[in-house]
Amino acid sequence: xxxxxxxxxxxxxxxxxxxxxxxxxxxxxxxxxxxxxxxxxxxxxxxxxxxxxxxxxxxxxxxxxxxxxxxxxxxxxxxxxxxxxxxxxxxxxxxxxxxxxxxxxxxxxxxxxxxxxxxxxxxxxxxxxxxxxxxxxxxxxxxxxxxxxxxxxxxxxxxxxxxxxxxxxxxxxxxxxxxxxxxxxxxxxxxxxxxxxxxxxxxxxxxxxxxxxxxxxxxxxxxxxxxxxxxxxxxxxxxxxxxxxxxxxxxxxxxxxxxxxxxxxxxxxxxxxxxxxxxxxxxxxxxxxxxxxxxxxxxxxxxxxxxxxxxxxxxxxxxxxxx
Numbered sequence: 001x002x003x004x005x006x007x008x009x010x011x012x013x014x015x016x017x018x019x020x021x022x023x024x025x026x027x028x029x030x031x032x033x034x035x036x037x038x039x040x041x042x043x044x045x046x047x048x049x050x051x052x053x054x055x056x057x058x059x060x061x062x063x064x065x066x067x068x069x070x071x072x073x074x075x076x077x078x079x080x081x082x083x084x085x086x087x088x089x090x091x092x093x094x095x096x097x098x099x100x101x102x103x104x105x106x107x108x109x110x111x112x113x114x115x116x117x118x119x120x121x122x123x124x125x126x127x128x129x130x131x132x133x134x135x136x137x138x139x140x141x142x143x144x145x146x147x148x149x150x151x152x153x154x155x156x157x158x159x160x161x162x163x164x165x166x167x168x169x170x171x172x173x174x175x176x177x178x179x180x181x182x183x184x185x186x187x188x189x190x191x192x193x194x195x196x197x198x199x200x201x202x203x204x205x206x207x208x209x210x211x212x213x214x215x216x217x218x219x220x221x222x223x224x225x226x227x228x229x230x231x232x233x234x235x236x237x238x239x240x241x242x243x244x245x246x247x248x249x250x251x252x253x254x255x256x257x258x259x260x261x262x263x264x265x266x267x268x269x270x271x272x273x274x275x276x277x278x279x280x281x282x283x284x285x286x287x288x289x290x291x292x293x294x295x296x297x298x299x300x301x302x303x304x305x306x307x308x309x310x311x312x313x314x315x316x317x318x319x320x321x322x323x
Contacts, residue, residue: 069095116129192251
């Protein structure tokens with residue numbers, strides 16, 4: 001039985017990948033801060049261990065074939081690059097060093113699509129495109145890109161495969177994280193939406209892509225886990241259809257977003273944490289679109305329509321009494 005070590009096990013993607021691993025006969029060791037935070041499926045092949053990413057984990061890495069490193073600092077309100085770097089870069093480097101020392105064959109790093117240059121609906125971005133503004137000004141995206149570059153430049157005996165998911169929607173979003181976008185529209189009489197758009201992917205499909213990458217991913221390669229390119233209006237319209245609501249849709253002027261970004265920049269200069277900043281507000285105005293061609297051809301992923309992801313997320317939130 002193949003053994004896999006997983007970080008970030010309690011999040012949306014982490015929970016989905018653990019479920020897939022267990023269903024496919026893997027033995028899983030998952031690092032968590034608190035065991036009670038894991039709300040996915042369990043069986044005798046799952047071992048949850050409480051601990052810190054910064055600690056020596058080598059005792060748990062014996063006979064591990066593959067590490068899937070998902071854990072990351074994803075908050076958008078931190079005001080120093082160092083706050084992201086110490087988790088997204090330093091911890092990654094430390095864990096990878098332990099992996100090489102323990103002779104682990106593969107290290108799968110779960111990064112972000114925003115380390116890759118986006119494109120348009122007709123010419124979506126692919127894995128060869130260099131990162132673009134506003135994500136070049138995003139501390140989160142920069143810290144993930146720095147980690148990617150380190151891994152690609154320094155791996156020797158351990159194979160490196162980088163997965164770059166886009167915006168994930170689906171069940172087991174316990175916080176919620178990306179699922180907050182659903183609550184922006186769900187049960188609202190008025191929906192204010194930005195004029196941009198992004199690529200959406202079912203979290204289950206992203207998990208399937210990671211599963212496939214264990215055996216089929218190529219050493220030193222990056223793979224976008226991406227599916228439907230939608231404007232925010234189109235995405236919210238799908239939520240409206242699925243939840244049987246008919247709210248008034250109102251576009252947010254780009255100038256208003258720019259002003260909010262400038263206000264956020266000032267607040268950050270005086271050390272006040274806020275999600276507002278120019279780069280974050282600009283991200284809402286662009287069409288942040290990507291291609292999934294490589295992951296389909298090399299990993300064999302069969303992507304589900306994003307309305308299925310929305311349905312799964314809504315059903316999960318209803319069962320969890322988060323609606």
